[in-house]
Amino acid sequence: MRSAGKFFASVKLAIVLFILITLASILGTLIPQGRSAAEYAARYGGLSGLFVSLQLTRLYQSFWYLALLLLFGLNTVVCTLSRFGPKCRRAFGPMAATDAQNLMTLKVKSRFRLALPIDAAKDRIAGLLRSRHYILAESGRANGIILLARKRRMGLFGSDIVHLGLLVILIGGFTSGLGGRRADVPLLEGQTADIPHAAFQVRLDKFETEYYPRGEVKDWKSTVTVLENGAPVLTRVVEVNHPLAYGGYSFYQTSYGWDWERPRLELEVRKRADPAFSKTVALKVGERMPVDDADFDHVVVRQFIPDFVIGEGNKVQSRSREPNNPAALVEAWKGEERVFGGWIFAKFPDFGQGHVAGQSALAFVLKKYTAAPYSVLEAAKDPGVNFIWLGCLLVMVGFFLAFYWPPREIRVVLDEVQGKVEVTAGGQAAKSRETFQSEFDRIFDSARRPA
Amino acid sequence: MTESTLFTIAFALYVGALIVYFASLFVRREKWTRNGLALAAAGLVFHTTALILRTVVSRHAPFTNMYESLSFLSWAMVLALVVFSRKARVPRLGPYLMLIVVGLVALASSPLMPKEATPLVPALQSYWLWLHVSVTLLGEAFFAVAFVSSLLYLASDTEEKKERLDALSYRAVAVGFPLFTLGGLVFGMVWAYRAWGSYWAWDPKEVWSLITWFVFALYLHTRIVMGWKGKRSAIIAIVGFLAALFTYFGVNYLLAGLHSYT
Numbered sequence A: 001m002r003s004a005g006k007f008f009a010s011v012k013l014a015i016v017l018f019i020l021i022t023l024a025s026i027l028g029t030l031i032p033q034g035r036s037a038a039e040y041a042a043r044y045g046g047l048s049g050l051f052v053s054l055q056l057t058r059l060y061q062s063f064w065y066l067a068l069l070l071l072f073g074l075n076t077v078v079c080t081l082s083r084f085g086p087k088c089r090r091a092f093g094p095m096a097a098t099d100a101q102n103l104m105t106l107k108v109k110s111r112f113r114l115a116l117p118i119d120a121a122k123d124r125i126a127g128l129l130r131s132r133h134y135i136l137a138e139s140g141r142a143n144g145i146i147l148l149a150r151k152r153r154m155g156l157f158g159s160d161i162v163h164l165g166l167l168v169i170l171i172g173g174f175t176s177g178l179g180g181r182r183a184d185v186p187l188l189e190g191q192t193a194d195i196p197h198a199a200f201q202v203r204l205d206k207f208e209t210e211y212y213p214r215g216e217v218k219d220w221k222s223t224v225t226v227l228e229n230g231a232p233v234l235t236r237v238v239e240v241n242h243p244l245a246y247g248g249y250s251f252y253q254t255s256y257g258w259d260w261e262r263p264r265l266e267l268e269v270r271k272r273a274d275p276a277f278s279k280t281v282a283l284k285v286g287e288r289m290p291v292d293d294a295d296f297d298h299v300v301v302r303q304f305i306p307d308f309v310i311g312e313g314n315k316v317q318s319r320s321r322e323p324n325n326p327a328a329l330v331e332a333w334k335g336e337e338r339v340f341g342g343w344i345f346a347k348f349p350d351f352g353q354g355h356v357a358g359q360s361a362l363a364f365v366l367k368k369y370t371a372a373p374y375s376v377l378e379a380a381k382d383p384g385v386n387f388i389w390l391g392c393l394l395v396m397v398g399f400f401l402a403f404y405w406p407p408r409e410i411r412v413v414l415d416e417v418q419g420k421v422e423v424t425a426g427g428q429a430a431k432s433r434e435t436f437q438s439e440f441d442r443i444f445d446s447a448r449r450p451a
Numbered sequence B: 001m002t003e004s005t006l007f008t009i010a011f012a013l014y015v016g017a018l019i020v021y022f023a024s025l026f027v028r029r030e031k032w033t034r035n036g037l038a039l040a041a042a043g044l045v046f047h048t049t050a051l052i053l054r055t056v057v058s059r060h061a062p063f064t065n066m067y068e069s070l071s072f073l074s075w076a077m078v079l080a081l082v083v084f085s086r087k088a089r090v091p092r093l094g095p096y097l098m099l100i101v102v103g104l105v106a107l108a109s110s111p112l113m114p115k116e117a118t119p120l121v122p123a124l125q126s127y128w129l130w131l132h133v134s135v136t137l138l139g140e141a142f143f144a145v146a147f148v149s150s151l152l153y154l155a156s157d158t159e160e161k162k163e164r165l166d167a168l169s170y171r172a173v174a175v176g177f178p179l180f181t182l183g184g185l186v187f188g189m190v191w192a193y194r195a196w197g198s199y200w201a202w203d204p205k206e207v208w209s210l211i212t213w214f215v216f217a218l219y220l221h222t223r224i225v226m227g228w229k230g231k232r233s234a235i236i237a238i239v240g241f242l243a244a245l246f247t248y249f250g251v252n253y254l255l256a257g258l259h260s261y262t
Helices: A002-009 A011-030 A037-044 A047-053 A056-061 A063-092 A118-131 A153-179 A385-404 A433-448 B003-027 B030-058 B066-088 B093-109 B127-155 B159-196 B204-224 B231-254
Strands: A108-114 A135-141 A144-151 A181-188 A192-194 A201-211 A217-228 A231-239 A244-246 A249-258 A264-271 A279-284 A288-290 A298-305 A308-310 A316-318 A327-334 A337-345 A362-370 A373-381 A408-417 A420-429
Touching (some): A011 A056, A011 A063, A011 B204, A056 A063, A108 A433, A118 A144, A118 A420, A153 A385, A181 A192, A201 A249, A217 A249, A231 A244, A264 A327, A279 A288, A298 A316, A337 A362, A385 B159, A420 A433, B003 B030, B003 B066, B030 B066, B066 B127, B159 B231
Antiparallel strands (some): A108 A420, A135 A144, A201 A217, A249 A373, A298 A327
16 A cells, blocks of 8 residues: 555656657547548558557547556556645744754855844844744744744745646546436427437527638627427527527537428520520429429429539439538429429539430420528537636646745854854745846845844 | 738737847847747737637637637647746747647648638537637646746756646646636536537547546646656656647548537
């Protein structure tokens, strides 16, 4: 048990862990994380199985990486605790035995005599030290007095506060990992969705995409209403960088799109034999739309693709969700006879006529295509996040104390010698020794020569 | 005057500072070192004006693409030089730091870097962009000071010089490490939480800033607790700056992730 304590208290372990965590983390940035098995097989061939079984493909969630982090946390705790007691004694404890001889071995020191009663000498020096924010402790000895003056004692604990902060962050991280929930909530305008494990619903009232003058996306804005038991509670606009927080959940604008499964289409029908003929048909996909005409009696759109492309195996598919190359598979029927059948393209109105349906007497143009926009909100519940902010605050406060709040200590021995008081003072500072030296000199110059 | 004119003037002054600084190494006169610093400081004034003007014209923070952030990083390095050159009493800091600055500014001015200010994608429209990027790059500028003084340490011969360089390197880390932690990790997490809904996603850029952080944590622990100083400390500081550089530069080009906006 004791040797285990020693093992965890050693800075050497901390250093080994720093190096191991660093190397493991680098490995995780070299191997793409969380991809499909097929992608790994294509990339690494025979090694891919080994990578997966060593959890290198989800390294930051792997058992061994988390174990390293836990070990790091444990090491931090034990290291900090084992140094805490001695530090407390140094900062707040009673004075260690001090004699004038010892003080004269310090680098920052001063020795002089004052023709004053010892109490007056003590009061003068104590006053000067207090005016520079030193906290004093006093003890007596034969024919003399010892003063212990300390300031910025919190500076001693900077590194401990950093370590505490890191520990809180680690706890926060594990809390987030174990208790966090997130789910994508796709919503069409007017649609309401239940939030998993929560007693409220959200409704999308309006969704807008704003563009810059040159066409780049400027912002996505979802106007969202929170409902409890069907009654609206609040309405807010959710934007990227402006999430909505409600009931322990945060809602983020994460994605958007159009409901191309259910577009509203408008087709223009022409006849080759009659250039003056033009008829507009508005319809939905799959809808059998009757037409009052001698050459055909109904029109059907079998399929709509927003960004038409022919993929592997001659399969028709959409390259993206953007309407870059909208296409509709249109059929026109006269009784049992199909008088037109083929793909028509909004951006290439002449293409279909020449090829697929070139033999037909009819020609179709895809005039309009609209679909309801939808917004994807991410509903996230992260119970660890407040630990993270608290931990970050502690780390930064600790850094400030450790680097910029160096503790200082001055010890003064006053002895009565031949009717005078001999003052011996010595000081120690953890950092910025030059400024400490000048502060020390000023204090004891004034003590020697009162203004 | 336009932003690019001001930037060019700053560039010219930096090159001037570099030349005067290197001359000072050969003539070994303190006056030349001071003149080098004065030229660098003059360049800093023009550079600052250029950054402000760009911010006013583009109406967003001047570090949203590689050109802008390189410009800001070199600005921060000159600032770090001005801050440290008085106290450090290391005459060779100026020449070698300015060498890096001129290299970065030249890279920023090269035709490889698109210079026009582009409208911000939605994720970047946040005041956290200001806080996250500026404080991180400022921290990295101080890492650059530690890097230069550590390299000089390895190259120097006398004990007195070595002691000063070692102290300078530590002082630069003492400024750079808290800034990098605050800007890169803390502000980065806050922003990620606001924009993406999770404060940490193990994105390559995030992991590399963590790696950089661990290297400097190693620097501090080996130095303060184990008493490593000098050569070994210098090597860790050099590795730390290279990790920071990779986080800033390499990740964007070599590893894909959330942070690849361009």
